[in-house]
Every structure is written in C-alpha cells, then in structure tokens.
Amino acid sequence: MKAALDYATQNADAFVDQLKDLLRIPSISTDSAYNADTRRAADWLADDFRKIGIPNVDVMETGGHPIVYAEIGSDPDKPTVLVYGHYDVQPPDPLELWDSPPFEPVEKDGIIYARGSCDDKGQAFMHVKAAEAYLETTGELPVNLKFMIEGEEESGSVNLVPFIEKHKELLKADVVLISDTSLFAPGVPSITYGLRGLAYVEVTLTGPARDLHSGVYGGGIENPVNALCKMIADLHDENHHVTVEGFYDAVRALSNEEREGFRALPFDEAAWLEEAGAPATKTEDGFSTLEGITARPTLDVNGIWGGYIGKGAKTVLPSQANAKISCRLVPDQTPGDITEKLRRHFEKHVPDTMTLDFKDLHGGHGAIVDTKAPAMKAAAEAMEAVFGQPPYFTREGGSIPVVADFKRLLGLDSVLMGFGLDSDAIHSPNEHFGIDRFHQGIEASIRFLDAYSRQ
Amino acid sequence: MKAALDYATQNADAFVDQLKDLLRIPSISTDSAYNADTRRAADWLADDFRKIGIPNVDVMETGGHPIVYAEIGSDPDKPTVLVYGHYDVQPPDPLELWDSPPFEPVEKDGIIYARGSCDDKGQAFMHVKAAEAYLETTGELPVNLKFMIEGEEESGSVNLVPFIEKHKELLKADVVLISDTSLFAPGVPSITYGLRGLAYVEVTLTGPARDLHSGVYGGGIENPVNALCKMIADLHDENHHVTVEGFYDAVRALSNEEREGFRALPFDEAAWLEEAGAPATKTEDGFSTLEGITARPTLDVNGIWGGYIGKGAKTVLPSQANAKISCRLVPDQTPGDITEKLRRHFEKHVPDTMTLDFKDLHGGHGAIVDTKAPAMKAAAEAMEAVFGQPPYFTREGGSIPVVADFKRLLGLDSVLMGFGLDSDAIHSPNEHFGIDRFHQGIEASIRFLDAYSRQ
Numbered sequence: 001m002k003a004a005l006d007y008a009t010q011n012a013d014a015f016v017d018q019l020k021d022l023l024r025i026p027s028i029s030t031d032s033a034y035n036a037d038t039r040r041a042a043d044w045l046a047d048d049f050r051k052i053g054i055p056n057v058d059v060m061e062t063g064g065h066p067i068v069y070a071e072i073g074s075d076p077d078k079p080t081v082l083v084y085g086h087y088d089v090q091p092p093d094p095l096e097l098w099d100s101p102p103f104e105p106v107e108k109d110g111i112i113y114a115r116g117s118c119d120d121k122g123q124a125f126m127h128v129k130a131a132e133a134y135l136e137t138t139g140e141l142p143v144n145l146k147f148m149i150e151g152e153e154e155s156g157s158v159n160l161v162p163f164i165e166k167h168k169e170l171l172k173a174d175v176v177l178i179s180d181t182s183l184f185a186p187g188v189p190s191i192t193y194g195l196r197g198l199a200y201v202e203v204t205l206t207g208p209a210r211d212l213h214s215g216v217y218g219g220g221i222e223n224p225v226n227a228l229c230k231m232i233a234d235l236h237d238e239n240h241h242v243t244v245e246g247f248y249d250a251v252r253a254l255s256n257e258e259r260e261g262f263r264a265l266p267f268d269e270a271a272w273l274e275e276a277g278a279p280a281t282k283t284e285d286g287f288s289t290l291e292g293i294t295a296r297p298t299l300d301v302n303g304i305w306g307g308y309i310g311k312g313a314k315t316v317l318p319s320q321a322n323a324k325i326s327c328r329l330v331p332d333q334t335p336g337d338i339t340e341k342l343r344r345h346f347e348k349h350v351p352d353t354m355t356l357d358f359k360d361l362h363g364g365h366g367a368i369v370d371t372k373a374p375a376m377k378a379a380a381e382a383m384e385a386v387f388g389q390p391p392y393f394t395r396e397g398g399s400i401p402v403v404a405d406f407k408r409l410l411g412l413d414s415v416l417m418g419f420g421l422d423s424d425a426i427h428s429p430n431e432h433f434g435i436d437r438f439h440q441g442i443e444a445s446i447r448f449l450d451a452y453s454r455q
Numbered sequence: 456m457k458a459a460l461d462y463a464t465q466n467a468d469a470f471v472d473q474l475k476d477l478l479r480i481p482s483i484s485t486d487s488a489y490n491a492d493t494r495r496a497a498d499w500l501a502d503d504f505r506k507i508g509i510p511n512v513d514v515m516e517t518g519g520h521p522i523v524y525a526e527i528g529s530d531p532d533k534p535t536v537l538v539y540g541h542y543d544v545q546p547p548d549p550l551e552l553w554d555s556p557p558f559e560p561v562e563k564d565g566i567i568y569a570r571g572s573c574d575d576k577g578q579a580f581m582h583v584k585a586a587e588a589y590l591e592t593t594g595e596l597p598v599n600l601k602f603m604i605e606g607e608e609e610s611g612s613v614n615l616v617p618f619i620e621k622h623k624e625l626l627k628a629d630v631v632l633i634s635d636t637s638l639f640a641p642g643v644p645s646i647t648y649g650l651r652g653l654a655y656v657e658v659t660l661t662g663p664a665r666d667l668h669s670g671v672y673g674g675g676i677e678n679p680v681n682a683l684c685k686m687i688a689d690l691h692d693e694n695h696h697v698t699v700e701g702f703y704d705a706v707r708a709l710s711n712e713e714r715e716g717f718r719a720l721p722f723d724e725a726a727w728l729e730e731a732g733a734p735a736t737k738t739e740d741g742f743s744t745l746e747g748i749t750a751r752p753t754l755d756v757n758g759i760w761g762g763y764i765g766k767g768a769k770t771v772l773p774s775q776a777n778a779k780i781s782c783r784l785v786p787d788q789t790p791g792d793i794t795e796k797l798r799r800h801f802e803k804h805v806p807d808t809m810t811l812d813f814k815d816l817h818g819g820h821g822a823i824v825d826t827k828a829p830a831m832k833a834a835a836e837a838m839e840a841v842f843g844q845p846p847y848f849t850r851e852g853g854s855i856p857v858v859a860d861f862k863r864l865l866g867l868d869s870v871l872m873g874f875g876l877d878s879d880a881i882h883s884p885n886e887h888f889g890i891d892r893f894h895q896g897i898e899a900s901i902r903f904l905d906a907y908s909r910q
Contacts, residue, residue: 196670198670198770200768200770207733207734208731208732208733209731209732209733210732212731213853214753214755214757214781214783215651215653215783215851215852215853215854216748216851216852216853217731217748217852218748218753218755218783218852219738219739219747219748219749219751219752219753219783219852220727220731220736220737220738220744220745220747220748221731221733221736221737222733222735222736222737223755223756225687225755225756225758225759225778226687226688226690226691226754226755226756228684229683229684229685229687229688229756229759230684230687230688230691232680232681232684232685232688233681233684233685233687233688233689234688235681236681236685272675276663276664276667276672276675276676277663277664277665277774278662278663278664278676278677278808278809279662279807279808279809279810280677280807280808281675281676281677281808282675282676282677282806282808283674283675284674289675290675292674292675293671293672293673293674293675294674296674297674298669298673298674299681300669300673300678300680300681300772301678301680301681301684301761301762301773302669302762302763302768302769302770302771302772302773303680303761303762303763303764303765303769303771303773304680304684304759304760304761304762304764304776305759305760305761305764306756306758306759306760307756307757307758307759307779308757308758308779309758309759309760309777309779310758312816312817313655313757313779313781313816313817314757314758314779315653315655315757315781316757316758317755317757318756318757318758319732321759322764323680324762324763324764324768324769326669326768326770328669328670328673328674351737352734352735353733353734353735353736353737354733354734355734361767361768362767362768396670396671397670397671397672397673397674398668398670398671399670
C-alpha cells in the first residue's frame with residue numbers, strides 16, 4: 001500500500017489533468033442534444049480503465065445511456081468491492097450565473113470549477129486512480145474490484161434497476177463503495193450510514209363541479225381549499241408527530257449509542273438555521289434538530305394549489321384543491337406501506353361534501369448500514385488515517401435510491417464515503433471540488449481497499 | 456296609470472325593437488378598444504330620454520365612462536325616485552361558445568339573446584319605457600323621477616363614489632330603484648331586501664428564505680404550507696362557525712319573522728345542490744342552507760398556492776405559502792372591522808418559525824332594507840299586481856356595492872326589484888332575457904311609481 005500511496009502523491013498533478021479532460025465532456029444525460037457527448041464520456045472512462053491495465057472493460061448498453069463496467073481480479077480468497085458512481089452531470093443552467101464556462105475546468109485557489117467536478121465525475125474518478133496506483137506499483141489489488149459507472153443518475157437512473165436485475169451474477173460482490181455524498185464539514189471526516197426514503201403522493205379534493213361565486217354559494221357549499229387545509233393540518237398533532245395511523249410502526253428506534261453519536265457531532269445549529277433563512281427551527285417533540293432532519297420520518301406539503309391565484313381579488317369558491325405531499329422515510333418504513341397508510345387516512349377523513357382523488361407519484365426506500373460491519377470499520381480506519389481523526393458516522397436526510405436497490409436486489413450494503421461539501425454548489429452554477437479533497441479521496445480509497453482486505 | 460299600462464301593452468313590440476338597438480352597441484367598459492362604443496351607448500340612452508320628452512338630460516363626464524343623468528319633475532309634494540342602472544356590459548368572451556353573435560340580438564321562443572340583454576341594459580331600459588308610458592299618456596309622472604345610468608359597473612364602478620359625492624344635491628331622492636337582480640324563480644316574484652358585504656385579504660407566510668430540499672431540511676424547518684393550512688383550518692370550529700375573535704359581534708340577528716320567511720320560500724335545495732355539483736351541502740350549525748348562503752357571514756379561501764405545482768414530484772420544502780381569503784359580511788358587520796379582526800387573528804397565531812404578510816385587498820358593505828318601508832310596500836304591491844301573487848322578500852348572498860354606497864353617501868335605501876333569472880347566463884356566453892319578463896318589468900315599474908306616490 002505504501003507504494004500505491006507514493007504513486008498517488010507523485011502523480012497528483014497528472015490525476016488532476018486527467019480529471020479536467022473528463023470534465024470537458026458535457027455529458028448532460030437529461031438532454032438528448034448531448035447524447036453523443038454522454039457516450040463520449042463513457043468511452044473516455046473505458047479507455048482510462050484500459051490504460052491503467054484493467055483487462056475486463058465493457059461499455060454496456062442499456063435502454064438509455066451506457067454503463068461503464070470494469071473488473072479486475074477474481075481471487076476467491078479476496079473480498080470483492082463494487083464501486084458505483086456516475087459519469088453524467090446536471091445541466092449547467094442558468095449559464096449566465098457561472099463565473100467561468102461549466103465545461104472548461106478552471107483551477108483557482110486549489111479548487112476546480114466545472115460541472116461534474118464534485119457530482120460525481122471527480123468523486124468517481126478517485127477510485128479509478130486508487131486502482132491505478134495499485135496496478136502501476138504492486139501490479140495487483142488487495143481485493144477483487146468491480147466498477148459500475150452509470151450515465152443516467154441525473155436523469156432518474158431509469159435503466160439502472162433493470163440492469164442490476166439482468167446482471168446479478170456479474171455484479172456479485174461483498175460490499176458497494178460509493179463516493180457521492182459529503183463530508184460533515186470541511187476537514188471533518190464522516191461516513192454516511194443512513195439515508196431516508198420517500199413516499200410522494202398527490203391529493204385532489206373536489207367539491208362543487210365548477211368554480212362557484214363565493215357570494216352566491218358561500219355558506220352552503222363547503223370549500224375544498226378550506227377542507228384540504230383542515231385535512232393537512234390534522235396530519236400533525238400538537239407535538240408535531242404525524243397522526244397517520246401506523247405511521248411510526250416500522251420505524252427503527254434510535255439506539256442510545258446513535259443518539260450519543262448525534263450529540264457528539266459538531267453541528268452548528270445557529271449557522272445551519274441562518275443558512276436556511278428561517279426564524280426558528282421546528283422538530284417533533286423529543287428529538288434534536290439533527291435527528292429530525294436525518295433519522296426521523298417527516299411529512300411535508302411540497303406544493304399546494306386551488307382557486308384563484310392571480311393578482312387581485314376574485315370571489316371564487318373553488319371547485320378543487322390540490323396538494324403534493326411527501327414523507328421522508330427511515331428504516332424500516334417502506335414507501336408502499338406508508339403510501340397505503342396515507343391513502344387510508346385521506347379516504348377516512350374526506351368530508352361527505354367532497355370527493356377525493358389520491359395518486360401515488362413516487363417512492364424510494366431508505367437505507368441503513370451497520371456501523372460495525374467490516375467494510376464500515378475499514379472505511380473508518382481509512383478516513384482516520386487520512387484526516388488524523390476518526391470519522392463521525394452520520395445519517396443524511398435525503399435519498400440515494402441506488403443504495404436501497406443494491407440492498408434489495410443484490411443483498412449488498414453500501415459504504416458512503418463522500419468527499420463533497422454542502423457548499424460545493426452541485427446542481428447549481430459554479431459547481432466546484434477542492435483538489436485537496438480529490439487527493440484525500442484517492443488516498444482514502446487506497447487505504448480502504450487495503451483495510452477491507454484485512455477485515 | 457291605466458293609460459300608461461295600456462300604452463306599454465300597445466307599444467310592447469316597439470320597446471323590444473328599441474332595446475335591440477341598444478343591445479347592438481358593444482359597450483364593453485373594461486376594454487378600451489370599445490371606448491367609442493361605450494360612449495355611443497350613453498349617447499343613445501340620452502337621445503332616448505330626450506325623445507320621450509324628458510327635458511333635463513345630461514351625459515356627465517367622470518374620470519372614465521360617462522354617467523347618463525335624466526330628471527323629470529320637481530314637485531315638492533311628490534316623492535322622488537332615483538333609478539340606478541348601467542349601460543355597460545361584460546366582455547363576450549369566449550366568443551366561440553355563443554350560438555349567435557353577442558351584439559346581434561336574436562329573438563327565439565320569446566327570448567332575446569345578446570350580451571347585456573339581462574345585465575343590465577334590458578332591465579335598466581324597463582324603467583325608461585315606464586317613464587315614457589306615463590309621459591306619452593298622462594303627460595306627467597306620479598313621482599319626481601331621476602335616472603342615473605352608469606357605464607362602469609362591469610369594470611368596478613371606479614368613478615361612481617366620487618360622482619355621487621360630488622353630486623349629492625343633484626341626486627337627492629327618497630329612495631333608489633334598481634333592477635339588476637333576479638326573480639326567486641321563474642314566475643315567482645321576489646324583492647331583495649338584503650345583500651352581503653365583503654372583506655377580502657391576502658396572507659403570505661414565509662418560513663425559510665428560499666425553497667429548500669425536503670430531504671435535507673425536512674424535520675428541522677417548519678413548512679409554511681403546512682403551517683398556513685393549520686391557520687386556515689383553525690378559522691372554523693367543529694360547528695363550522697368562524698373562530699376569529701369578535702367575528703359575529705356586529706351580526707344583526709335574524710328575526711323570527713325573517714326565519715319564517717326563509718322557510719316559506721320555495722327553495723328546491725336538491726335542485727340547487729345538483730346545479731352546484733357538490734355531493735352535499737354544508738352550513739354552520741343552527742342555520743338552513745338558504746340562511747347560510749344569504750343571511751350569515753362566511754369565510755372562504757378563494758385561492759391558495761405555495762411550493763411546486765407543476766407536473767410530477769419535486770421534493771421541495773417551500774419558502775412561502777399564500778392564500779386569498781374573503782368573508783361575506785352581513786349587516787351590521789363592516790369590512791374595515793372584520794379585516795382588522797382577521798389581521799389580529801393571523802398575527803396572533805403566526806408560528807415563531809414564520810413571518811406573516813397580511814394585505815387588505817378589497818372590501819364592501821352589506822345592506823339591508825326594512826321590508827315595511829313605504830317603498831318596499833309599494834314594490835310588493837306592484838309585483839303582486841303583475842304576478843298575481845305577493846312577492847317573497849329575499850336576501851342575496853352576493854354584493855352590490857352601490858347599494859351600500861347610496862346608503863352611506865346619500866342616506867338612501869334601495870328597492871331591488873329584479874327580473875333576471877339565475878339561468879340567464881349573465882357574464883357567460885348566450886346571455887339572454889325573457890321578453891315576457893321585460894314587459895313584466897315595465898308594468899311593475901309603472902305600478903311601483905304609482906303605488907309609491909300613494910304611500
């Protein structure tokens with residue numbers, strides 16, 4: 001491993017130059033005008049895998065953009081690590097807010113500015129360079145290594161699940177390694193061990209058959225907006241708990257150890273609140289803000305509309321009221337179960353003056369990984385060696401659906417070892433990635449593969 | 456009076472032809488492309504007043520479309536009646552839904568189809584023809600008569616209050632006569648003695664400074680849409696009473712006699728509900744539907760919006776939630792007082808996680824007229840003579856702001872003797888007016904002037 005680490009240090013600048021080449025390819029998966037560029041990024045990666053001496057490389061077709069697969073080693077005595085990442089990027093719009101062109105990487109004060117620099121070309125490429133460091137020095141890896149770099153993450157990964165289902169044998173591994181998340185704070189190492197899932201529904205209440213005159217009908221016909229507001233208000237009790245029957249049944253309770261872990265995190269709540277721009281926080285009774293945003297389920301209205309929403313006053317008694325409502329889920333809640341519970345709740349409480357239309361829009365499973373699993377220990381060891389302090393184990397409030405897919409389809413846990421920062425402006429203008437973090441990621445990957453082989 | 460009635464019968468067809476001439480003028484007050492036509496309608500009316508022998512006729516300028524003023528008689532021993540109406544009309548859009556051109560009157564099965572036929576050219580013109588019937592036969596009227604026919608009713612009557620304030624002396628009268636409402640049902644005479652007022656506000660709740668990711672922030676930042684829904688839900692109690700403090704303080708209670716009057720009305724609630732298209736009615740506890748929609752105050756959300764309202768699922772925790780909310784008011788509630796009570800209510804209940812913006816958009820006073828007043832008795836006598844049955848005294852749920860303006864500025868009650876029907880499609884394609892009702896209106900006007908002169 002020492003030789004690999006030295007190689008990475010010696011080739012640090014070359015690695016950055018190579019990354020810049022990859023960043024120059026506008027692989028915007030959601031815009032078909034960039035289909036050729038997106039494929040070019042896949043081919044570029046496949047070429048790089050071949051250059052570093054991986055014999056088994058394939059640009060595999062899907063119904064959409066291809067998946068770059070690479071594999072080295074099949075030693076039955078070694079564990080197998082599957083690295084997941086994505087080579088596609090978000091559209092760069094609004095272009096006028098970029099300080100430099102999104103696909104012409106600019107290095108400034110040790111930071112690379114370019115679309116995809118952090119999400120996820122920069123982070124996925126760290127693992128390619130870690131493999132190179134081993135192959136160019138010791139000539140072999142401490143583990144069997146598989147890469148699966150997809151090209152549709154920013155457009156919904158629509159072909160990913162079918163691909164995994166079709167290639168279960170090919171993708172067999174002991175653990176998945178993903179770098180597509182963030183450090184807890186600059187210089188503060190962390191490993192994400194929990195993600196929330198999602199149940200997203202849309203409800204429409206219909207009262208009268210058309211918009212009515214509020215003077216002529218008001219007082220005799222119930223207003224669907226008022227009624228929907230009441231139904232939404234009743235979804236939380238005075239302690240901000242969700243009132244949907246059975247909502248918390250499957251929630252895995254936080255252990256004392258986990259809660260201690262949350263308390264130990266250097267979470268600057270005042271700074272966090274200021275960044276969000278709200279006058280005060282609000283969390284369900286009995287839980288801290290950090291627990292509330294990462295380890296507890298939620299229910300939020302994402303959008304509401306009904307009646308007259310133009311300028312001025314129109315005296316309409318609306319025919320319909322609509323809301324998009326979603327729940328963030330925690331293990332072991334499932335989107336199917338929670339959606340059904342929401343449906344039953346709404347059906348039970350719809351007034352007799354209204355009809356209800358309830359739509360299941362979207363769902364995703366949460367995920368949680370045992371922090372004492374061998375791969376997690378290996379990741380912690382690697383991170384501590386890189387940063388000089390043990391990593392925090394954290395949970396994230398958002399969702400990475402592929403993590404649940406790997407668990408569900410392949411039985412694999414994922415190690416989420418991310419080197420982004422919340423301030424990296426992913427999905428926004430002036431996306432960037434610290435070159436120091438790029439190198440820390442390569443080092444951590446080298447150290448993880450070694451540590452995991454010894455577990 | 457007999458001679459005047461005979462004259463009206465003999466000239467029935469001529470009156471209809473004249474009305475058609477007036478209906479051919481597209482006096483759309485809200486669209487400046489029709490400014491010349493709108494003025495042409497005013498001039499047409501003034502000419503007709505002169506033709507029937509009224510000496511004192513004036514097309515009076517306002518800041519917008521002119522008001523046609525006509526006056527005959529100044530006998531101090533006679534009461535003075537001020538007829539109010541409007542010669543402007545709603546835009547005819549959507550044009551493609553008309554079965555015949557909106558400004559080419561078509562007569563079919565005893566009905567005139569044209570924009571303005573009912574609202575309000577046809578109804579205002581009835582009183583002109585009633586005056587003609589007297590002047591062409593007896594040569595004088597039983598009362599002093601003033602006409603004030605405005606041209607901005609369909610565009611908010613913005614110049615009306617300043618006009619009334621400026622011409623208080625000119626407009627001095629004992630009562631106002633208005634035909635711009637409806638019969639209770641076909642063949643069922645009614646006189647409107649109550650109208651509701653309006654207090655219309657807009658509220659905005661702001662939580663975070665920008666739309667947030669519901670996964671990253673959900674559970675720690677309160678959602679302004681959820682919070683606004685709760686505030687709106689809390690505006691009614693379980694009996695559907697409005698909970699705003701002091702909301703009912705000024706409400707004039709319904710007398711037993713009024714409530715008996717409501718019960719006596721031939722109100723077909725099932726048909727009414729079917730027409731509205733809702734599964735069931737809903738009224739505050741203790742009141743009938745008819746009381747609820749005409750004689751009780753209400754609180755309705757006219758529009759609500761916040762967050763993502765496009766297609767599909769976007770996991771946003773919105774920065775803002777907005778609602779347009781209005782109350783229909785009954786005597787003696789005032790829009791100023793109710794708006795202040797709403798403001799205090801919202802300010803008191805805004806969560807500490809939000810800021811509130813409260814806007815007063817619009818207000819109007821309700822009105823109520825003593826059904827035993829001389830003019831009301833005269834109107835009842837006239838309607839009974841025309842229809843062969845005494846009229847019902849009814850209240851309407853909507854607002855006619857000018858009625859409150861006449862009371863407030865001139866101290867005058869208004870007699871609302873309308874001959875429309877709810878099915879006349881005013882403000883909609885294929886507006887129409889029954890020729891029988893046009894003639895009934897002329898007869899009722901002749902009889903009213905006579906009866907009122909004898910009170």
